Amino acid sequence: MISVRNVSKVFNAGRPNEVTAVDGVSLDVRLEETTVLKGPSGSGKTTLLGLIGCMARPSSGRIFLNEREMTSLPERFLTDIRRATFGFIFQQFHLIKGISALENVMLPAYPTGEKFSRLRGRALEKLAMLGIEKRAEAKIEWLSGGEAQRVAIARALINNPAVVIADEPTAHLDTKMSLEFMAIMRELKSKGTTIIIASHDPIVYDSDLAEQVVELRDGRIVAGGRRP
Numbered sequence: 436m437i438s439v440r441n442v443s444k445v446f447n448a449g450r451p452n453e454v455t456a457v458d459g460v461s462l463d464v465r466l467e468e469t470t471v472l473k474g475p476s477g478s479g480k481t482t483l484l485g486l487i488g489c490m491a492r493p494s495s496g497r498i499f500l501n502e503r504e505m506t507s508l509p510e511r512f513l514t515d516i517r518r519a520t521f522g523f524i525f526q527q528f529h530l531i532k533g534i535s536a537l538e539n540v541m542l543p544a545y546p547t548g549e550k551f552s553r554l555r556g557r558a559l560e561k562l563a564m565l566g567i568e569k570r571a572e573a574k575i576e577w578l579s580g581g582e583a584q585r586v587a588i589a590r591a592l593i594n595n596p597a598v599v600i601a602d603e604p605t606a607h608l609d610t611k612m613s614l615e616f617m618a619i620m621r622e623l624k625s626k627g628t629t630i631i632i633a634s635h636d637p638i639v640y641d642s643d644l645a646e647q648v649v650e651l652r653d654g655r656i657v658a659g660g661r662r663p
């Protein structure tokens with residue numbers, strides 16, 4: 436269980452441009468389930484995903500992963516836990532041009548110091564699982580949109596994360612590709628992966644895959660979630 440308790444995130448605190456992006460949010464993300472954060476642009480979805488995925492620290496409130504408080508851990512431990520626990524899929528994929536699909540997939544695992552041949556083997560396995568192992572050596576700029584999306588998913592899975600976090604994953608995809616994305620999420624879920632998606636796309640939040648839908652507005656939960 437990931438427990439978010441009364442979490443807020445304030446940017447530019449004390450300045451005229453102060454923004455409370457997340458405002459007193461409490462929610463439980465049950466492991467092996469799919470949670471969707473829904474809400475209009477600017478409602479705080481990306482910020483909340485970043486807090487849950489330990490990419491940033493809240494201004495106040497606490498986040499627990501299996502009862503272990505993440506918010507009090509020193510940065511060094513947090514980085515290790517982040518790498519071992521979470522896989523991130525970004526809206527624009529954030530793949531690196533000029534290097535191959537395979538190299539992109541391997542990147543998040545380099546800091547683990549794992550033997551190159553083993554790491555390469557695992558990256559190829561992930562590409563095969565997504566049906567694009569034939570494109571392993573292709574440079575990112577040679578890939579179609581659908582192939583690039585699969586490489587981005589393979590990269591998120593390279594460290595075998597327990598939790599996959601996806602930020603507006605279908606925002607730049609057509610309906611067919613969006614449905615393909617959801618089919619891949621379904622497959623991951625069937626293997627026990629916890630999935631957290633921020634999206635204002637009905638293909639995502641109306642899917643039967645979305646076991647918990649939490650609606651945000653102005654940084655606050657307006658539907659779903661948990662009382663503080």
Ligand SMILES: Nc1ncnc2c1ncn2[C@@H]1O[C@H](COP(=O)(O)OP(=O)(O)OP(=O)(O)O)[C@@H](O)[C@H]1O
Nearest residue numbers: 446447454455456475476477478479480481482483
């Ligand atoms: N690093 C930052 N510095 C200052 N303000 C920020 C920062 N990140 C986000 N914000 C502000 O916090 C609020 C919530 O933004 P956030 O990106 O979390 O919302 P969102 O629901 O994910 O929106 P979108 O779907 O457009 O990404 C917005 O007003 C945004 O401008």
